[in-house]
Amino acid sequence: MNAVLIAIYFITALISIKVGLLVFYHFKKFDLPDDEKAARFLSIYKWGSVILISASFLTLMAMIIW
Amino acid sequence: MVKLRENEKILQIKRRHIAILAIELTPIALFFIAGVIGAVFVFFVPFSLPDTLTDIFPVLLEMKLQLILLYGILIALTLVWQITFVIFANYYLDCWIVTDERTIHTELKSLFNRLLSTVPHARIQDITVNVSGIMPTVLKYGDLQIQTAGKFHEFIFRQVPDPYKTKEVIFRAQKEYFRKKGRFDGSGETVTEVSG
Numbered sequence: 049m050n051a052v053l054i055a056i057y058f059i060t061a062l063i064s065i066k067v068g069l070l071v072f073y074h075f076k077k078f079d080l081p082d083d084e085k086a087a088r089f090l091s092i093y094k095w096g097s098v099i100l101i102s103a104s105f106l107t108l109m110a111m112i113i114w
Numbered sequence: 115m116v117k118l119r120e121n122e123k124i125l126q127i128k129r130r131h132i133a134i135l136a137i138e139l140t141p142i143a144l145f146f147i148a149g150v151i152g153a154v155f156v157f158f159v160p161f162s163l164p165d166t167l168t169d170i171f172p173v174l175l176e177m178k179l180q181l182i183l184l185y186g187i188l189i190a191l192t193l194v195w196q197i198t199f200v201i202f203a204n205y206y207l208d209c210w211i212v213t214d215e216r217t218i219h220t221e222l223k224s225l226f227n228r229l230l231s232t233v234p235h236a237r238i239q240d241i242t243v244n245v246s247g248i249m250p251t252v253l254k255y256g257d258l259q260i261q262t263a264g265k266f267h268e269f270i271f272r273q274v275p276d277p278y279k280t281k282e283v284i285f286r287a288q289k290e291y292f293r294k295k296g297r298f299d300g301s302g303e304t305v306t307e308v309s310g
Binding site (some may be wrong): 049053056060063064067068070071074075077078079080085086089093096097100101103104107108110112114 | 116117127134138178181182185188189191192193195196199200202203206207209211220226228230278
């Protein structure tokens, strides 16, 4: 059971990292002029992903340890 | 990728109407809110399975059901978060930039396919605006199509707010462009660049 949950976590984390890298790459590539909103948008995206992945990790650890 | 020329000024940046994004994101937002409420509920409210269920499946008693549920919700929320931002990036990077020299269109066709095309004001022959339907009429958005001279690349501003105003801006910019150049010398090239 734990192995399945760990595998699900790693797959989700990998998908998140891949999507994140692609989104950042495209924003950098397009490099739209006069664009302050993009930085704010990327910051929200980054921190949201970090919080959700960390929360999933903590829950996973809680399940394994307890 | 979008490099402005020396002294080139941006007159307007257009994206699809915000209502279009709202329609696309509404089901995802509802799912996300339900997920957050579910996670809070599972975390703070203790619950147990009905006895009939645990009698049939005693293995359920050994499982940390509350944590497994919370974990499932968090994993689902993480995936929904990624989908939301892919949709938002698609909306945000699909834009039309009107400068005093040309109109630039950038589009993220998919995560591995992007497009950049430009049409100089010298090449514009006519602009057609199409606002059809109840929602576009009420919310004042529609399609704006630029007809160009020479090799034609479909240049359509899709579902942009205030298309008539944008049309005016482009025509005014074209007029100013010709005034600066003195005459139409046909030197402008329509450029399309597709990257995978």
